[in-house]
Amino acid sequence: MVTATLAALAGCGEKPQSMTVGGRQDTAAFQGTGMPYTAAGWKTGDKTSWESQLKARTQSGQNDYNKVN
Numbered sequence: 001m002v003t004a005t006l007a008a009l010a011g012c013g014e015k016p017q018s019m020t021v022g023g024r025q026d027t028a029a030f031q032g033t034g035m036p037y038t039a040a041g042w043k044t045g046d047k048t049s050w051e052s053q054l055k056a057r058t059q060s061g062q063n064d065y066n067k068v069n
Contacts, residue, residue: 030046030049030050
C-alpha cells in the first residue's frame with residue numbers, strides 16, 4: 001500500500017518547464033545565431049545575402065539533377 005502510494009506520487013514532482021531563463025527568443029533566420037561560425041560571404045542581418053547563400057547551397061548540394069548531370 002505504501003509502495004503504491006509513493007509510486008503514484010512520484011509523478012507529481014516534475015519541475016515546471018518554461019523558456020523564461022536561458023530560452024531562445026524567436027528571430028528571423030537571417031539575423032544570425034551570434035556564433036562566429038558562418039558561411040563565407042554571408043553578413044549577419046543582411047536578408048538578401050542570406051537568401052543568396054540559401055540559393056547557392058540548394059543548387060550545389062541539394063539539387064540531385066545537378067549532382068547527376
